[in-house]
Amino acid sequence: MIEEQATVVKVEADGGVWVETGRKTACNRCSLRSGCGQQLAEQYRERQGRVVVKARCHHSVAVGDRVVVGVAEGHLLKASMQVYLIPLTGLMSMLAIAFYFQINDFLTLLLCVAGLFLGLTLVRWSTQRGVTLCYVRVIRKVPRWLDKPGCT
Structure with a gap:
């Protein structure tokens, strides 16, 4: 806990x-405060x-x-996995689709940004709907x- x-x-x-x-954050306890x-x-x-x-x-x-x-700790781990992995999965899925269809670099970039945005929107939608992550x-x-x- x-x-x-x-x-x-x-x-x-x-x-x-x-x-x-x-x-x-842990910065207040760090011995390298002046150099960071x-x-x-x-x-x-x-x-x-x-x-x-x-x-x-x-x-x-x-x-x-x-x-x-x-x-x-389990709830925090689950919430962080959802917040980080869902958008990353969206990005990587669009990258795989672009690779499979051999799309040019600019369109691949646009697809990856769209996949990331789709994943972020999905996380935001699920939390606004009342799903408590943590x-x-x-x-x-x-x-x-x-x-x-x-x-x-």
């Missing part, structure tokens, strides 16, 4: 809560704001509470005394 602390920003009647968490261009991109992203997601919750929480949310759930509530600055 991949876990992260978050703040509850909205509680819904159906047992779902909206939580807000910051974006993180990724550090500049990370500083820009920190200014962009926070991420808000809906999570399943079986605990009694209120707006402003700190909670620990988690995502099962479930986030509240694991536990963080006690208030751990919420104070200086406590870890």
Whole structure:
């Protein structure tokens, strides 16, 4: 289970809560911070704001509470496979069709872009239709005394 602390920003009647968490990468822990261009991109992203997601919750929480949310590794792996492999499969399928029919390079490029776009559209359509690729759930509530600055 991949876990992260978050703040509850909205509680819904159906047992779902909206939580807000910051974006993180491993760059803050890297010893090569000064020599890496990724550090500049990370500083820009920190200014962009926070991420808000809906999570399943079986605990009694209120707006402003700190909670620990988690995502099962299997769900995350399945979601990333769908998001990356479906568009790539569309691109490679069009490339195979272009190779089979010996189409010239420009049309092959157009077919590959169309296949990639078709795959991306398929992923977007399935998520808009209500298919959730990855479930986030509240694991536990963080006690208030751990919420104070200086406590870890």
